[in-house]
Amino acid sequence: MLSTFALDTQVIKKGLCTGCGACQGMCPYWGSKDGRTICYFDCERHDGRCQAFCPSMPTDYKALREKFFDPASVIPEMGPFKALYVVRAADASIREGGAQHGGTVTALLEFAMKNGFMDAAVLGGEDEKGNPAGVFATTVEEVRKASGSKFKIPPTLATLNKALAADEYQKIGVVATPCKAKAVYKMKSKPLPERDNNADNIGLVIGLFCGWGLEWDGLTELSAKTTGGEKVSHSDILPSKYHSMEFTTTSGTKSVDLDEVLPLVRDVCKTCDDMTCEFADLSVGGARTGDGWDVDKGWNQVIIRSEKGEELFKAALEAGVIEIRKTPEGALEKIKVASANKKEKAKEIS
């Protein structure tokens, strides 16, 4: 079967496209607009990388995991596990300057770039029009500018693919939601060894916890409605007990009931069984300290998954760019429950 046809019929038409961008940036046939993946022209290849990298095409994820992680470290509910920390960026200007929570990801990225762990990074930033877009950052300033979570999922892996093809950087870090992370590890596994798009140049993968992403157009409308069309500098989905989503603009923070948001959850996200981003060197999410949202929103929790992830984390901690506080009792258990819950729901759907 033609690869473009396979992706169109088995992924896009079935509503299984995550919009990650793994199929894009390598050829003239695929592109995207407003989070939609588009095949512009038909390709005659049967062995396209688009198909090979797509996280929604049938994949033996267990085998893929065993290729990159110590099977003994795997916790069934949440993947490879070395340690759990509650963390934040030591530099308050990161936390207060647009980071989503504790700014851990931004701080780790900045540190990694300054200290040779990465020479570039693929992030989820914004384009000139303020729309979510893949960002190829090679400077600390660019990393800082791209901080904050994008709930409309930009096809950042298209940016990664382009950067890999250009072959100018050898340690390209990637920040990824779980769907993207799966694709990145598929790339790293070189399913088409002859055409690996320089996968060896993929560096550290920083995973983001993820409940779900939202429909592009729907979220645009909702935020415009909530803020009166002002530019949103920050948005977040609060822990479940608050049942709301917040949009922050220069004139303050407005919140909407989660019931208005839930209909915008992308169908494909309902089929996702990964909350903690199991394919990553380390995964970062919001903290649940038990001290309430005002405290939590300034902290992250980090799951260390690989040796390389551990190495970066330790070095950053030692250098004092991140700081930790005591992990609350039962934190791991809570993640396990939430994570198992997502797996359960995904099973029900598919």
Add this chain to the structure above:
Amino acid sequence: MEWTLTANEPGKVCLMQGNEAIVRGALEAGINFASSYPGSPSSQVLGMLGNVAEERGFYAQWATNEISALQGCMGASFANARAICIMKQNGLLVSADALFCGVQGGVKGGLVLITSDDPDAHSSTNEFDSRNFAPAAEAIMLEPMTMQETKDMIPYAFELSERHHQLVIVRVTTRICHGRGNVVLGELPEKAHPIQAVDEWDRMNCVCYEHQATLNKLKAVQEEFENCPFNTYQGPEKAEKLIITSGTGKLYAKEAISRLGVAENVGLLALGTLWPLPEKTITSYMKEAKEVLVLEEVDPYLMTQVEAIAGRYGLNIKFSDRGTNVGELSPDEVLKAISALTGAAIPEKRVKQNEQGEKEPLIRRELTFCAGCPHRATFYLLKKALRSEKIPGISIGDIGCYFMAGGEAGFFGYQVCNAMGSGINVAQGLGQLTSYGLNQKVVTMCGDSTFFHTVMPGLLNASYHNSDMLMIVLDNSATAMTGFQPHPGTGITAMGKTVEPMSIEAICLAMGCSVTIADPFDIENTQQILLDLLQQKGLKVLIMKQPCATLKSKQGGPKKTVRVNPDKCLGDGCGCDKFCSRVWGCPGNSWDFENGKAVIDPVSCVGCGVCAKLCPAGAIEVEGGAEE
């Protein structure tokens, strides 16, 4: 033999193209006025007339469309001028209102309307048969069968037109227009036909009380046609087997009759007067016949008429034809039909079969845009923009080179194409529905010549009613499809005069449209412009400005060299799947199957460099040439 269109050497034999024969015929008739809109197969006629107009003292014009051309000729005729109007079959339809009314109004100076049909649609969208128009319009129609007849028929038609105060249509087909044959030159008149003052009480009105007069004219013409030299018969005095034909059929039939050796037992009646038909002449031959074979292409025009005649005269005849109403007649077909009529066996082919037997000696090629054609870039960008919509946008085509965009050449770039100037109207209709549940973007396009031809009224309509759609004007500064005839945007006239060109932008603005101008070769920016315009509500005009590649190469100047750097081209290892040669499809982009890499064909390539912007590996390099 060397000759010129204006050589006054009566009796000289010249090898002439049919279109040249029309021109020569017009010159020998001493025309005062000529007007046309280009269309294959008769596009060249007015160009040639324009070139000699000054020398021969007449006026020639490329009109913006066929109805303007025909009505201009009517004006000239009103002052007793001899006027010739040239158009293709679709043009005849455009001018239909003028034609039907013109026939009832009559003419003063001779008015000859050349309509060129294109059976098989070699360079048309359809093979519409204009012969049916003659009875419908109650117009006189002639059709030549050879180049000599073509030339001779024009002065004859002018005299006929003046004798009966009626316009005369001369119908020709592609084989006549583009074929060649010997023509004996006639005399060129010393002076052009005299122009006369229009009397206060002269009239050329289309009013119903002229209807009977129109029919009376036809009656008189029919009488004259019973003895017209353009109707010929050959064969036995009383032929039981009769062939009736016209146009190209005559020469094919003559050849077949001689090859089959049936000259003794089959009669060939060839008609040069298609309407009114010389009914008495036809009946006199049909009365003797038991079987009649009618040889004609496309519609069963003659068949229907001669069957009716047989009915009127109670003749018991077995009629046959070539068995299809589609496409041109071919000599082989005619041979078979006459063999079936006469029972004579078809002789062995004298031409040796191609050695590979059945195989066609030529490779079938898709229609495509020229190398470096700006339309390719436009349709590439348009396809991407349309597919970027949640539900892909609707695209409506129009007539011009970009007609080819409906196929592979334009990435299957439109879904509807009707007729000249139709795109704006079809799209305008669709665009109104976006307020009634149609959740798609609507786009149409037209070339610059088509814009002037028939798009302007449609655009005005769309603007006045603020249809929700995007109109793309493919401004390549040329009527490229038919051979670069001047149009109001070019700043030149048929007679070579430089005039102030009309600005499409200014016209659109005057019509109240919002106008954006973009360069289709500026891939990245123009793509964004297209995507953005599609998001805007209401009527938008986007003028894509980039001269026709052929026009540019005609003008000369340094051209850029485009090369594939084989070290950078990833060949089969690239994810591009031969994008440049397979999808982009410019004749300049080729694939070296031996080395598995892209190559540029230096002969075809005009150096536009667009492929270099599209190659995902950056393997195509551009060097030199003039700075943009």
